[in-house]
Amino acid sequence: MKSVTEQNFVVLLQEHQNIVHKICRIYTNDSDAHKDLFQEITIQLWKAFPKFRGDSKFSTWMYRVGLNTAITLYRKSLRHVQSQRIESVAYKLSYEEYDDTKDEQLKLIYGAVRKLNDIDKGIVFLYLENKNYKEISGTLGISEVNARVRMNRIKTKLKTQLNS
Amino acid sequence: MDELELLKKDWDKSSTNYPTLNNEQLYKLINKKSSSIVKWIFIISLLEFSAWTLISFLFDGAESLEKMKSYNVEHIFFPLTIFGYLVLFVFFYLFYKNYKSISATDNTKMLMEQILKTRKTVKQYVIFNLGFMCISIVLGVYIELTNNPEVQTMLTNIKSEGANNIYIFYLIVVGLSVLAMAVIAAVLIGFYYLIYGLLLKRLKSNYKDLKALEKAF
Structure with a gap:
């Protein structure tokens, strides 16, 4: 069951997800790492969401949590081994599209x-x-x-x- | 043209090229398990707290309590044990308080400081325990030497064999105790160096970087 908070959060995240992708683009070198960091940032955003009071814009708040995750909280995970887990969410991501x-x-x-x-x-x-x-x-x-x-x-x- | 300006133009242009995840995919993502360093610090700290509690339980077993009673020294050991547990609770409370204040919503510098503070509390607890253990070893050896009847007989035997032998015996006892303490400390320090070194290497270097920025002015 998705709670109302969760639904609200996902809608906001969907709308602003580009910010997360852009952070991943600066901080990672390949698409596997990009996906991994993207996942961790979304988890951290969701965990910190109760602290979002709406006194700043959602996007401003996202920059902060996203960068904090990339700079400090993120640990290159063992998830590379479990990449199928990420694949289950399968989204198309080709670095050639925007990087080459x-x-x-x-x-x-x-x-x-x-x-x-x-x-x-x-x-x-x-x-x-x-x-x-x-x-x-x-x-x-x-x-x-x-x-x-x-x-x-x-x-x-x-x-x-x-x-x- | 400035390199960054060139980059900025391309950055703005390519902002439409990112994949778009739908709500269902995002919902799946946010429900996955985090692998952040804070989570690892929390797990390792809990293990540390439980390991030390377990060790003190082993040493405070019923058998050793009986022994202490027979030596009439429980008045020393009872307050020491209570003191040990009190300190554990204080440290655990401080650790939990620090851990709870870690917030990804803070600015980067504050977040780093809070993580380092949480880690420091556990480090202090470990240092306290090492000290506590050294005192316990010294006290234990002293009590055994003065109270254990078997040791007393042994001491009398050694003394009767020659006046100097007793000093050699004490030297060996002290040497072995110091060696035991050094080995335990070395193993623990090596373990921490490995675990936290790996975990916090990046954070420490980034924090140094931020701080260096401030010192320059």
Whole structure:
């Protein structure tokens, strides 16, 4: 039996699931890992849902829980062994669809971003999602100034990596 | 053009390419079991608490209690046992309180700090237990030496064989006790290093990363 809360949650999650996919895209390198992280994030969202009070937008709340899962809570699971379990949910996911872009330069940039550390990936992700520095600092728990400085360093890091 | 700007353009463009799961598929997903580090820390901590409780039960068995009674030292052991259980409850309460405050809704830094705090409580409990065990070993050896009639006869025999022998005997007893404590401590430390090292390696490095960011200013 699905409870009303569960139904409400699934409807909201369905509507905003792209956010979870995007986090997985930044933090994983292949489609198996993507599915695994996607599963863990949805579980963590559901577990944290009673704490969602509606004083922020559902999507804003999702960014926080999703990134926390990717950066801190997620443990590369033994689920790879049990991948049939995930397959039972079978959804189509082909990295070629969105990752193997024809553009060589973009490919290199994506590769360089994936080489960043977990915190930097989070900052880049929020930046790509049009979040301002206030939101970035609030999500990660650092000051706004630090977020800005870090962003500049990331830009330099990416440039150096891509030009070498 | 800035690399990130280029990436951003593509990012916005490709946001429609993600698979869309329907409600039924999502419902199945959220009902699966989590494999988060918090869950593992909780399981391992519970095992630690039960292992130490079990060990203290084994040492406080009826047989050893009888023995203590015959030595007339139960006035030392009874309060020690009560103290041990009290400490267990205090630590367990603190651990549970910390565990409950771990929330994925906090900001990343707070979440990491809360996880590390939960882990620290269990670590303190283990350190307390190691200390408690060392005291127990020292006390136990001392009581055996002074109260056990068999040991008393043995001591008299050793003494009669030569004045120096008794010192060698004490040296061996102390040496063996220290060795036993060192072996137990080494095994435990190695075990923790392995388990928590693996589990918290990534968290610690990410936390260091966040902290380093703050120190720079």
